[in-house]
Amino acid sequence: MIEEQFSIGDSFVHNLDPRVKIIVAIIFSVVVAVSSNFSALLPALVVAVLLILLAKLPVGKVFYRLLLVNGLILFLWFFIPFTFRGDTLFTVGPLVGTKQGVLYASQITLKSNTILLAMIALLATIPISTLGHAMRQLHVPDKVVHLFLFTYRYIHVIFQEYQRLVNAMKMRGFIPKTNIHTYKSYAYLMGILLVRSYDRAERIHKAMLCRGFTGKYYTLSRFSVRTGDLVYLTVMLAAILGLVMLQWRVTI
Amino acid sequence: MESNNLIINLKDISFSYSGNKLVLDHLSFQLLRGDRIGLVGPNGSGKTTLLHVIMGLLRPSSGTIELFGKTAHEEKDFRAIRKKIGLLFQDPDDQLFSPTVLEDVAFGPLNLGKSPEEARDIASQTLVGLDLSGFENRITYKLSGGEKKLVSLATVLAMDPEVLLLDEPTNGLDDETEEKITDILKRLSLSCIFISHNLDFLFETTNRVYAMANGKILLDETLVPHSHVHTHRFGRLPHEHKP
Numbered sequence: 001m002i003e004e005q006f007s008i009g010d011s012f013v014h015n016l017d018p019r020v021k022i023i024v025a026i027i028f029s030v031v032v033a034v035s036s037n038f039s040a041l042l043p044a045l046v047v048a049v050l051l052i053l054l055a056k057l058p059v060g061k062v063f064y065r066l067l068l069v070n071g072l073i074l075f076l077w078f079f080i081p082f083t084f085r086g087d088t089l090f091t092v093g094p095l096v097g098t099k100q101g102v103l104y105a106s107q108i109t110l111k112s113n114t115i116l117l118a119m120i121a122l123l124a125t126i127p128i129s130t131l132g133h134a135m136r137q138l139h140v141p142d143k144v145v146h147l148f149l150f151t152y153r154y155i156h157v158i159f160q161e162y163q164r165l166v167n168a169m170k171m172r173g174f175i176p177k178t179n180i181h182t183y184k185s186y187a188y189l190m191g192i193l194l195v196r197s198y199d200r201a202e203r204i205h206k207a208m209l210c211r212g213f214t215g216k217y218y219t220l221s222r223f224s225v226r227t228g229d230l231v232y233l234t235v236m237l238a239a240i241l242g243l244v245m246l247q248w249r250v251t252i
Numbered sequence: 253m254e255s256n257n258l259i260i261n262l263k264d265i266s267f268s269y270s271g272n273k274l275v276l277d278h279l280s281f282q283l284l285r286g287d288r289i290g291l292v293g294p295n296g297s298g299k300t301t302l303l304h305v306i307m308g309l310l311r312p313s314s315g316t317i318e319l320f321g322k323t324a325h326e327e328k329d330f331r332a333i334r335k336k337i338g339l340l341f342q343d344p345d346d347q348l349f350s351p352t353v354l355e356d357v358a359f360g361p362l363n364l365g366k367s368p369e370e371a372r373d374i375a376s377q378t379l380v381g382l383d384l385s386g387f388e389n390r391i392t393y394k395l396s397g398g399e400k401k402l403v404s405l406a407t408v409l410a411m412d413p414e415v416l417l418l419d420e421p422t423n424g425l426d427d428e429t430e431e432k433i434t435d436i437l438k439r440l441s442l443s444c445i446f447i448s449h450n451l452d453f454l455f456e457t458t459n460r461v462y463a464m465a466n467g468k469i470l471l472d473e474t475l476v477p478h479s480h481v482h483t484h485r486f487g488r489l490p491h492e493h494k495p
Contacts, residue, residue, distance in 0.1 A: 152351060
């Protein structure tokens, strides 16, 4: 279900301390998200592409992921250029596309792709379990980390349960149609899935109690920051500062 | 009977789920050190409930539970006991909740206060002991059914319990894995209670089999496991017989 296809690898980026990667990913994304100037956004895209190259990820698969997101962004291009007030750039029948609208849409496209690339390079290269532990060490609240790790562990189990139920429905000739019987059956399906998940959660909790769980979650992982991590952190922070300055200087 | 050999002593235990019919009906039961007891009985006869009552996961409405010579009432009493008694759940997906095998096996030892290094060592050793070396970094949900069962057993054994309670350990396993588990359990010198519908398995791993029905253990009708010589078509193929 969750394939984590980018998490295994042996590159400079893969070997970095996951905590450093998380911090850089967050700061970078926030800066890119609030930037509005192309002289800052274009260099940011270059930085993100460089990170992907450093992580030695399969370009085809990365491109495929970008395609999924850009499918959504395509819809923005149908609306934004025509709904923005400004100087006329082109006309399609009665619709008027504005220069400001096109610029705004390009900005969104650029930002989303840059952030996505950075996330793929920095976060997708961490196995999910390690990501959970790194989050804990960064003092993300325990409950959030537990939710994250348990979701990862059990989404597969719940999905299997869902498939079993759907198959059982199909075996008995269920064909979804637009009628009350279909809606009712789907409601039952969701209901029983919820009940079963709840029951399972209780059993898991009991099993944890049997193994001495008292509410505190200990972990095996120890991370250590090495010279490479510090160099990387410094370079990245400098780059992000550069982006901030580019953005700031032009808008002042 | 020496009292210090008495590990589990249940007296007059009754239990029902939210006021319905009694699942355990004034049941009394004793487990002595070295006892290896098999528990058979129809579905819904209260076998799993019995194990959960012993672990303190369910509280009986009446009766007393004595574990290792001490009466256990509250969560606090049971917490101390859970280090000594290991329970293997029926569904390994309930037991294995950590992302990786090593983390899951180390979960118990960490809770017992071991350092991460010690816990890691214990976990690795337990895995080696069950012929599961190389599984450390496997993702738990991607294991096969048989592997999940063996890893679940490892998670329980890593806590070094004195008593082992297993709930249908061979359920849904292929012959090869079943044989493996049988061999492992035969080697262990722990006191144990095994729930199973598989009489061949109980015959190999236990020295007494009790039957359970309607919330009671039929003590007077202790079943003695034994085998019959018999013959039928396709007898060469692996197969099971109804009790």
